[in-house]
Amino acid sequence: MSVSDLIDQLRESVGPTSVFDPADLPSATTDVRGVHQGAAVTIVRPATTEEVAAVVRICSDHGAVIVTQGGNTGMSGGSVPVDDESGRPSVIVLLDRMNKIESLSPDGFWATVEAGVTIEQLQAAASAAGLMFAPDWGARGTATIGGAVSTNAGGINVLAFGPIRDHILGLEVVFPDGQTWNGVRALRKDSSGYDIKHLIIGSEGTLGIVTRVTVKLLPAISHESTAMAAIVSISDLAEIARLARAGTNGTLTALELIPEMGVAAVVDKLGWPRPLETRADWYVLIRYGGSDPVNSDLAEFLQRAVNRGLLTDAVVADSRRQEEALWLLRDEISPPGLMPHNKLALKMDAAVPIDRVSDFIDAVEATCRDLAPGAAPYIFGHIGDGNIHVHVLPGESDVDTFLGIKPALGRALDQRTWDLGGTISAEHGVGQELIDRIIGQKPAIEFEMMRNIKRLFDPDNLLNPGKTIPRQPAS
Numbered sequence: 001m002s003v004s005d006l007i008d009q010l011r012e013s014v015g016p017t018s019v020f021d022p023a024d025l026p027s028a029t030t031d032v033r034g035v036h037q038g039a040a041v042t043i044v045r046p047a048t049t050e051e052v053a054a055v056v057r058i059c060s061d062h063g064a065v066i067v068t069q070g071g072n073t074g075m076s077g078g079s080v081p082v083d084d085e086s087g088r089p090s091v092i093v094l095l096d097r098m099n100k101i102e103s104l105s106p107d108g109f110w111a112t113v114e115a116g117v118t119i120e121q122l123q124a125a126a127s128a129a130g131l132m133f134a135p136d137w138g139a140r141g142t143a144t145i146g147g148a149v150s151t152n153a154g155g156i157n158v159l160a161f162g163p164i165r166d167h168i169l170g171l172e173v174v175f176p177d178g179q180t181w182n183g184v185r186a187l188r189k190d191s192s193g194y195d196i197k198h199l200i201i202g203s204e205g206t207l208g209i210v211t212r213v214t215v216k217l218l219p220a221i222s223h224e225s226t227a228m229a230a231i232v233s234i235s236d237l238a239e240i241a242r243l244a245r246a247g248t249n250g251t252l253t254a255l256e257l258i259p260e261m262g263v264a265a266v267v268d269k270l271g272w273p274r275p276l277e278t279r280a281d282w283y284v285l286i287r288y289g290g291s292d293p294v295n296s297d298l299a300e301f302l303q304r305a306v307n308r309g310l311l312t313d314a315v316v317a318d319s320r321r322q323e324e325a326l327w328l329l330r331d332e333i334s335p336p337g338l339m340p341h342n343k344l345a346l347k348m349d350a351a352v353p354i355d356r357v358s359d360f361i362d363a364v365e366a367t368c369r370d371l372a373p374g375a376a377p378y379i380f381g382h383i384g385d386g387n388i389h390v391h392v393l394p395g396e397s398d399v400d401t402f403l404g405i406k407p408a409l410g411r412a413l414d415q416r417t418w419d420l421g422g423t424i425s426a427e428h429g430v431g432q433e434l435i436d437r438i439i440g441q442k443p444a445i446e447f448e449m450m451r452n453i454k455r456l457f458d459p460d461n462l463l464n465p466g467k468t469i470p471r472q473p474a475s
């Protein structure tokens with residue numbers, strides 16, 4: 001069967017206005033960082049679970065590969081096709097039209113939504129009901145709950161509320177044979193055997209297409225207090241984090257590391273005032289939250305940290321507007337669009353045990369100095385979870401020299417991460433970005449189990465091939 005037959009059948013099934021020529025939607029074939037591009041023969045935008053199932057059946061009949069896409073904000077290139085070695089055509093299934101909040105139970109503290117609902121939509125719906133959907137990160141306006149489930153997304157609130165995995169009660173999934181599994185449940189406890197939804201969470205569209213999700217909602221936080229403070233020495237990070245957690249009755253909700261490099265770039269690019277007059281190489285952005293006022297928790301932490309010589313200066317947000325401005329700064333320091341040559345950067349989304357964050361940063365800086373002098377490691381992120389984003393930029397080095405050393409630098413940095421008991425994929429998934437690098441992270445038996453699970457769900461390897469699961473190394 002030809003590609004034109006495939007496209008004709010898709011048009012018949014979901015209607016001609018839901019099937020697009022990729023040339024008319026170029027943003028769907030390139031990832032948000034502009035690093036990964038892939039060719040698709042068509043882009044389909046189904047509006048219902050039934051349409052998704054029909055699309056899957058047609059693609060399966062034609063042996064076409066399916067790449068599911070939500071907001072296309074993923075950082076690992078999982079949402080765009082790779083060249084399929086067997087030459088099969090790729091179809092992008094874009095779920096942006098499945099954007100309805102179906103039901104929200106203020107008494108049950110849950111909401112059931114379609115997979116294309118954005119994180120911001122969910123947050124707003126919860127807030128209107130006096131509740132909170134806790135997961136949050138800079139791409140909230142575009143990232144979808146289906147994408148978040150599929151990458152087990154994290155963000156700034158993981159420290160207090162956990163990753164997306166901790167917020168999912170139920171899922172509906174269309175599998176590669178076109179069957180739909182209705183696992184939309186609102187149970188807080190269920191000990192009835194294997195929990196299939198936990199296999200789907202973090203599977204990056206390789207096992208099934210998530211079509212509906214039931215999420216957990218929490219009581220809204222009534223009091224919050226945020227500060228940004230200048231750090232004296234990056235080697236004190238573990239002590240700063242320990243102090244931030246200690247003696248505050250669990251009210252610490254976010255702890256982020258901000259480099260001066262990022263502040264300077266945002267101030268320069270957006271013309272914003274500097275948040276803090278004191279200049280340091282590094283800052284922490286910290287938030288406490290709870291049902292009672294938390295100002296004293298924040299003040300106590302700052303006082304203790306200054307007394308111990310860990311912080312030199314701080315700005316405490318004294319209005320909602322100022323608080324939002326500080327968190328907006330955090331959103332803006334993400335490198336795409338901010339840092340020159342970011343597309344060439346060696347990207348890491350590492351996590352180490354929370355008491356080893358300083359060791360990790362030292363290791364990154366030392367390895368870059370040794371192997372790629374002149375390169376500029378741009379380091380920031382969720383230090384409260386031990387999750388550090390690193391984009392090693394060419395900096396002052398010649399671009400060709402940097403690109404020549406990049407693979408060896410990547411191998412060395414990955415090994416340093418593993419030596420510290422870490423992961424090289426904390427919240428962005430493996431996608432295609434890490435497919436050749438992840439192989440050193442886990443015992444061979446673990447990858448073999450993943451391959452077996454993949455074969456069970458998707459024997460013909462139709463869903464997002466070339467992502468997540470590394471190829472078996474040649475013996």
Ligand SMILES: Cc1cc2nc3c(=O)[nH]c(=O)nc-3n(C[C@H](O)[C@H](O)[C@H](O)COP(=O)(O)OP(=O)(O)OC[C@H]3O[C@@H](n4cnc5c(N)ncnc54)[C@H](O)[C@@H]3O)c2cc1C
Pocket residue numbers: 032067068069070071072073074075077078079095115136137138139142143144145146147148149150151152153154155156204205206208209210211331334427428431464467
């Ligand atoms: C500025 C910025 C800041 C970010 N900050 C964070 C952060 O702090 N923490 C964090 O975790 N991430 C962050 N991200 C990454 C990104 O927002 C998340 O990975 C998000 O979960 C992706 O959602 P999406 O809808 O855009 O998914 P996409 O990018 O469209 O897809 C991501 C993966 O999920 C699969 N997928 C998407 N939808 C479905 C579905 N319905 N069913 C099956 N598979 C599906 C895709 O095939 C792909 O493999 C950030 C991104 C940007 C641009």
